[in-house]
Amino acid sequence: MTASSQPGMFHAIPVIDLAPLLEHPNTEAGLRCVADAIHDAYSQVGFAYLINHGIAQSMIDELFEASRQFHALPREDKMRIEVNAFHRGFIPINTSTVKTSSVANVTRPNQSESFMMMHDLPDDDPDVLAGAPLAGPNQWPERLPSFRSAVMAYNDAMVALGRQLVQAISLALGGGPHDLDGYFERPTTFLRLLSYPEHPLQSPEDLFGSAPHTDYGFITILVQDDAGGLQVRNVAGEWIDAPYRPGTFVMNSADILHRWSNGRFISTPHRVINRSGRTRYSNPFFFDPDMHATIAPLPSCVSDHAPAAYPPVVFGDYLMERLHKNYNQHQKHTTKV
Numbered sequence: 001m002t003a004s005s006q007p008g009m010f011h012a013i014p015v016i017d018l019a020p021l022l023e024h025p026n027t028e029a030g031l032r033c034v035a036d037a038i039h040d041a042y043s044q045v046g047f048a049y050l051i052n053h054g055i056a057q058s059m060i061d062e063l064f065e066a067s068r069q070f071h072a073l074p075r076e077d078k079m080r081i082e083v084n085a086f087h088r089g090f091i092p093i094n095t096s097t098v099k100t101s102s103v104a105n106v107t108r109p110n111q112s113e114s115f116m117m118m119h120d121l122p123d124d125d126p127d128v129l130a131g132a133p134l135a136g137p138n139q140w141p142e143r144l145p146s147f148r149s150a151v152m153a154y155n156d157a158m159v160a161l162g163r164q165l166v167q168a169i170s171l172a173l174g175g176g177p178h179d180l181d182g183y184f185e186r187p188t189t190f191l192r193l194l195s196y197p198e199h200p201l202q203s204p205e206d207l208f209g210s211a212p213h214t215d216y217g218f219i220t221i222l223v224q225d226d227a228g229g230l231q232v233r234n235v236a237g238e239w240i241d242a243p244y245r246p247g248t249f250v251m252n253s254a255d256i257l258h259r260w261s262n263g264r265f266i267s268t269p270h271r272v273i274n275r276s277g278r279t280r281y282s283n284p285f286f287f288d289p290d291m292h293a294t295i296a297p298l299p300s301c302v303s304d305h306a307p308a309a310y311p312p313v314v315f316g317d318y319l320m321e322r323l324h325k326n327y328n329q330h331q332k333h334t335t336k337v
């Protein structure tokens with residue numbers, strides 16, 4: 001990859017080795033080496049495989065096991081925790097349509113079902129007391145006693161990893177390693193345990209497990225099973241496979257990071273079609289800033305040649321607008337904003 005290659009023009013997804021970051025977390029050299037790799041990958045491709053990410057395989061295996069057990073529950077058990085107004089719980093199939101997609105005119109709902117958990121908030125949290133958007137309880141399936149601890153353990157490990165990546169990203173964008181830490185002291189997080197049924201052999205062209213879209217937030221870190229089916233679109237409009245690679249995560253930069261970096265990091269369209277002939281399981285973790293944070297193009301990304309291309313936006317306002325448009329349950333309930 002050269003600095004002059006066109007952003008978004010790629011035919012393969014690069015690999016980023018996180019060992020220097022995790023093994024020498026407090027050294028500038030470790031951070032710098034990962035920051036350089038991040039800069040190349042996210043300014044050119046928007047996606048990369050992460051290796052040596054430090055999350056134990058046993059924790060990942062337990063997450064997939066929890067997901068399989070959850071999806072195997074009788075429908076009425078899952079419906080008992082149907083997604084609430086705080087975006088937590090079971091999301092049945094045919095209830096989310098990516099109407100905000102800037103990539104395609106999406107009319108058919110995604111062919112997946114999922115369990116969604118978000119950052120856990122105590123009952124006396126000021127946002128919960130104030131009735132702020134998305135500030136409410138997670139919902140857990142009653143019949144799976146070890147589900148909650150397996151999912152929470154994975155979630156907590158991903159928050160820690162996310163915070164380390166924030167430092168490398170800050171450096172990659174020309175700032176100091178701690179410039180963005182404050183935005184992630186109370187991060188907005190989503191951990192989604194997705195199950196995709198096998199794609200019908202005969203189906204309309206615009207039916208997808210996940211329709212073409214870009215992600216809304218900062219970064220998405222995905223662990224997928226070996227069914228495959230994730231594809232990433234380059235600027236020439238070609239869909240490039242992002243197959244399963246053992247021991248890796250797939251991480252992409254998303255829309256709010258695109259804005260924050262004043263367009264330097266791209267938010268690459270992607271989609272899922274599960275042609276494996278069996279159910280596909282994948283678990284994206286969305287790591288986003290504090291709902292109250294104002295996101296404006298970073299000073300290090302703005303210059304006379306590259307004036308700020310986006311007005312400041314409060315992350316929570318921006319996020320709620322997208323959720324309202326794309327999820328049926330947000331059209332049914334109204335949250336206090």
Ligand SMILES: O=C(O)CCC(=O)C(=O)O
Pocket residue numbers: 192194210215222224230270271272282283284
């Ligand atoms: O399941 C996958 O591989 C990707 C899911 C995805 O793109 C999303 O949930 O935003």
Ligand SMILES: [Fe+2]
Pocket residue numbers: 213214215220270
């Ligand atoms: Fe996505």
